[in-house]
Amino acid sequence: MRRGLSSERVAIGILERMGFRALDFRKKIVKEGVEVGEVDIVALSPSEELYAVEVKAGKASVSDIRQAYTSALLLGMKPMIVCKGFADAAAETVAKELDVKVLAIPEYYMLFEVEDLELAVRAAMQDAIDELGPPILLPYGEKLTRRDLKYMKAIAESTSVEEAASKLKVTVGDVWRYVNNLRSRGILRGSWGYDRLRIHVKRVLAYITFENRVKAIERRVKRIEKQLDELERKMGY
Known part of the structure; x- marks a missing residue:
């Protein structure tokens, strides 16, 4: 099981408990027929605003914040990053300046293997049900x-x-x-x-x-x- 996919499953669950609706994931960003990037999750807020959500298994750096902002800008959505917090003060400052919504997840959410496995297995079972x-x-x-x-x-x-x-x-x-x-x-x-x-x-x-x-x-x-x-x-x- 890939850690990246596992983190996304957990992030989706947390977003939905906050009233968001996960609409798409691993969304390709295509401009003029050329793939220029990818965003982890597309989510709809309770106020029906679209968010391009980046998911980090660790802490968000300045580069991560800029990537989240750029991806959202290309998709015409609002930026959000789900992570374990900021890597440093510079990352926090850039997030505020670019108006990137940062959702800091407690450590145990990303490290609790049993919950990760349960979410991934449920998703795989749903995939099979959808297909068959x-x-x-x-x-x-x-x-x-x-x-x-x-x-x-x-x-x-x-x-x-x-x-x-x-x-x-x-x-x-x-x-x-x-x-x-x-x-x-x-x-x-x-x-x-x-x-x-x-x-x-x-x-x-x-x-x-x-x-x-x-x-x-x-x-x-x-x-x-x-x-x-x-x-x-x-x-x-």
Whole structure:
């Protein structure tokens, strides 16, 4: 198990306990078709502001703070770094000057191997369920609107959130906020990177397709039954 991935799992759990929603992880930063960087986590705050989050297993240096700021700037988001504190006074000063939100994690969060292992195993199990699981049923009484279907189809047919936003003619932030809306209604569950989100959306749409086909078959059966009843009456049965 890689320490970097383990630290990210712990960071996601802590962010969510603070009211944030982890939307994507290991997010590639692409400009003019060229990959120029990567951010560990994309998170939505309780006030629906997008944050580009860098995760450090140790203390944050001036270089780490600048990297977090630059990555967020390129993505058009607010910067945040999750770490064990500042490496020195210079790092703290730079963070304040650049308005980088720093979330200092107590030592035991990063060193507690049992919790790290549990989080990583759960994530791996969820990956397998997403890949192999059946279509996902909607919560009782919940119905998808045309707008829901429009967004979900764009996500299902796109390899990145940027591509989905382009198809919908909205911003990346708009897409993530709508995903958060679907989660709040119970249509989508959990927190994933874009690839897992896309799989989950496809499973929901598979259920909708299945349900529509069943309803179409039921309508046809009723029409056939009605025609048979009329035929029996004409023949005097």
